[in-house]
Amino acid sequence: ELKVEQNPLFLSMQEGKNYTIYCNYSTTSDRLYWYRQDPGKSLESLFVLLSNGAVKQEGRLMASLDTKARLSTLHITAAVHDLSATYFCAVPNSGYALNFGKGTSLLVTP
Amino acid sequence: EAGVAQSPRYKIIEKRQSVAFWCNPISGHATLYWYQQILGQGPKLLIQFQNNGVVDDSQLPKDRFSAERLKGVDSTLKIQPAKLEDSAVYLCASSQIGRQFYYFGPGTRLTVT
Numbered sequence: 370e371l372k373v374e375q376n377p378l379f380l381s382m383q384e385g386k387n388y389t390i391y392c393n394y395s396t397t398s399d400r401l402y403w404y405r406q407d408p409g410k411s412l413e414s415l416f417v418l419l420s421n422g423a424v425k426q427e428g429r430l431m432a433s434l435d436t437k438a439r440l441s442t443l444h445i446t447a448a449v450h451d452l453s454a455t456y457f458c459a460v461p462n463s464g465y466a467l468n469f470g471k472g473t474s475l476l477v478t479p
Numbered sequence: 480e481a482g483v484a485q486s487p488r489y490k491i492i493e494k495r496q497s498v499a500f501w502c503n504p505i506s507g508h509a510t511l512y513w514y515q516q517i518l519g520q521g522p523k524l525l526i527q528f529q530n531n532g533v534v535d536d537s538q539l540p541k542d543r544f545s546a547e548r549l550k551g552v553d554s555t556l557k558i559q560p561a562k563l564e565d566s567a568v569y570l571c572a573s574s575q576i577g578r579q580f581y582y583f584g585p586g587t588r589l590t591v592t
Contacts, residue, residue: 411583411584411585412570414580414581417580419579465510466534467522472521
């Protein structure tokens, strides 16, 4: 059974600081997805990582994928309040349905 | 292109009542997914369709939940009878076969009292 684990589950960080969210998964996959969810909203696609060593950046967020280690990271650079949200990673199962982690709730404070 | 449509957006019912949710995927998307997201948790797959056939319903509580996708387009998810623990957001998503992108609808927030 595919398991997807994120840590930390809760993160409070000051504006301007850097931090990394980790996503581990239990079975082989060469794809991984990152989503953002604001309270009361649906999922917003952030990154689609499609191969080992893939790195994608958008603004203050950068995601990477190491398929051999079954690990993805979401790095936050110089956090701002607008980044406060819940972040999910997801991995496709053998039937291509996404399995999600529990999410990382991020709060950026002044 | 139009996104994944869901209705209703919000629903409040009493326990033991029935409820149905509707999803219209992006045109041409053969695969449709229903997810349940309980507050504070990640989305959990309930059922996956490819065209009008079920690919995976292993996590669907079949004693009370049912879903259908007639004609391989729209889908309906039903709960009968509802329990308090069914309070959640129900997300519908769609994708094309063999493609890497998934598109999520706005969700239906269900409150069971």
